[in-house]
Amino acid sequence: MAFTFELVSPERLLVSREVDSVVVPAAEGDMTAMPNHAPTMSALRAGMVTVETGGDKEQFVVLGGFADVQPDSCTILAETAATPGDFDRDLLTSRIEEAQTRLKETSDDDERSELEEVLGSLTTLNEQILPA
Amino acid sequence: MANLKELRVRIASVKSTAKITKAMQMVAAAKLRRAQEAAEAARPYSQRMGKVLASLAGGGEPADAPKLMTGTGSDDVHLLVVCTAERGLCGGFNSSIARLARDHARRLLANGKTVKFICVGKKGFDILRREFSDKIIDRVDLRNVKRLGFADADAIGKKVIGLFEDGQFDVCTLFYSEFENVVTQVPTAQQIIPAKPEALTDGEADTGSDVLYEYEPSEADILRSLIPRNISVQIFRGLLENAASEQGARMSAMDNATRNANDMIDRLTLDYNRQRQAKITTELIEIIAGAEAL
Numbered sequence: 001m002a003f004t005f006e007l008v009s010p011e012r013l014l015v016s017r018e019v020d021s022v023v024v025p026a027a028e029g030d031m032t033a034m035p036n037h038a039p040t041m042s043a044l045r046a047g048m049v050t051v052e053t054g055g056d057k058e059q060f061v062v063l064g065g066f067a068d069v070q071p072d073s074c075t076i077l078a079e080t081a082a083t084p085g086d087f088d089r090d091l092l093t094s095r096i097e098e099a100q101t102r103l104k105e106t107s108d109d110d111e112r113s114e115l116e117e118v119l120g121s122l123t124t125l126n127e128q129i130l131p132a
Numbered sequence: 133m134a135n136l137k138e139l140r141v142r143i144a145s146v147k148s149t150a151k152i153t154k155a156m157q158m159v160a161a162a163k164l165r166r167a168q169e170a171a172e173a174a175r176p177y178s179q180r181m182g183k184v185l186a187s188l189a190g191g192g193e194p195a196d197a198p199k200l201m202t203g204t205g206s207d208d209v210h211l212l213v214v215c216t217a218e219r220g221l222c223g224g225f226n227s228s229i230a231r232l233a234r235d236h237a238r239r240l241l242a243n244g245k246t247v248k249f250i251c252v253g254k255k256g257f258d259i260l261r262r263e264f265s266d267k268i269i270d271r272v273d274l275r276n277v278k279r280l281g282f283a284d285a286d287a288i289g290k291k292v293i294g295l296f297e298d299g300q301f302d303v304c305t306l307f308y309s310e311f312e313n314v315v316t317q318v319p320t321a322q323q324i325i326p327a328k329p330e331a332l333t334d335g336e337a338d339t340g341s342d343v344l345y346e347y348e349p350s351e352a353d354i355l356r357s358l359i360p361r362n363i364s365v366q367i368f369r370g371l372l373e374n375a376a377s378e379q380g381a382r383m384s385a386m387d388n389a390t391r392n393a394n395d396m397i398d399r400l401t402l403d404y405n406r407q408r409q410a411k412i413t414t415e416l417i418e419i420i421a422g423a424e425a426l
Binding site: 006008009010011012013026027028031038039040041042043066068075077079080 | 170173174176177180181184187188281282285344345346347348349351353354357358361364365368
């Protein structure tokens with residue numbers, strides 16, 4: 001069964017092709033989308049999207065966004081998306097710094113835990129793409 | 133009647149004007165292509181976003197839908213976000229957007245509503261300042277932005293949403309110019325808050341609306357982050373359309389200017405030659421008359 005994967009950032013359409021499976025960094029943990037997946041709408045955290053086609057794996061960096069999974073397609077509306085090679089490291093570093101300063105300033109517990117989550121995913125992502 | 137020297141100076145100056153407008157036209161043509169490509173590249177995102185929103189809205193509005201979608205329940209205070217260019221010399225581009233916004237504002241004021249402006253771009257600010265200087269609450273300067281990125285639009289979006297959450301306005305309308313082709317740009321007003329998801333066209337109606345979605349984390353959470361994002365996306369789209377329209381308008385305005393300058397050069401040259409010939413003829417007559425008198 002054909003399964004179409006689309007990765008779009010506000011600036012452009014990065015990928016649109018048929019794949020076997022997609023690993024999406026969903027807000028509450030990684031999620032693998034395959035053909036016939038139940039329709040799901042998920043928020044994304046910062047992380048890596050892994051696309052598998054016939055044994056070949058390809059990765060993309062996304063910083064937040066949404067994934068719309070349908071039985072025959074998976075569309076990612078990313079806030080920022082790039083291949084690990086093209087990715088702007090400074091953007092990530094500035095995001096981490098921003099989250100850190102906001103974490104220091106806030107006194108609201110809900111906001112604090114939210115920020116900690118964001119910070120966690122950002123630093124993990126930072127380590128993941130370090131060698132690149 | 134101007135004398136020969138004056139005409140010569142005049143022709144030289146019109147010639148250099150023609151050179152400048154010709155150069156501006158070519159620069160605008162090159163920029164237009166880039167702006168058009170950017171606008172086209174951004175289209176898939178807003179289309180997909182519209183589809184996602186439509187399928188979300190198709191599942192019925194949840195009771196706790198964010199205010200950005202449902203509105204505040206009143207429409208007393210209107211915020212007009214007017215996007216124009218930073219530079220002039222692009223025909224009626226800036227003034228037609230400003231005129232649309234001004235008419236809209238006058239209509240609202242006549243109905244007893246309160247109007248506030250945010251001006252994006254210098255030119256719109258300059259025009260609207262004359263009539264609504266006390267109503268302009270903010271202006272965004274994009275002069276130093278070389279390549280329009282989503283971050284620029286997102287900053288404006290966040291500002292607008294921040295104002296909305298503070299209860300500063302009820303309805304927000306975006307003004308920009310839709311790029312149709314090089315000679316036609318259509319000034320457009322688009323309501324972005326409360327967000328009206330576009331109605332599904334018949335072909336798509338059966339694909340999304342009755343599908344039961346699973347949400348992660350929850351439908352309300354998704355909507356809460358999706359709607360503000362959609363507002364930024366709409367602004368981004370407006371700015372990109374505007375950028376393409378501006379270059380298109382400038383290109384045709386400069387093309388006209390070059391043609392006018394060339395017409396003027398032809399006229400002046402004809403004038404110049406005629407006067408020169410008249411002078412030669414007069415001199416000849418004087419010489420002949422002088423010789424005959426001897």
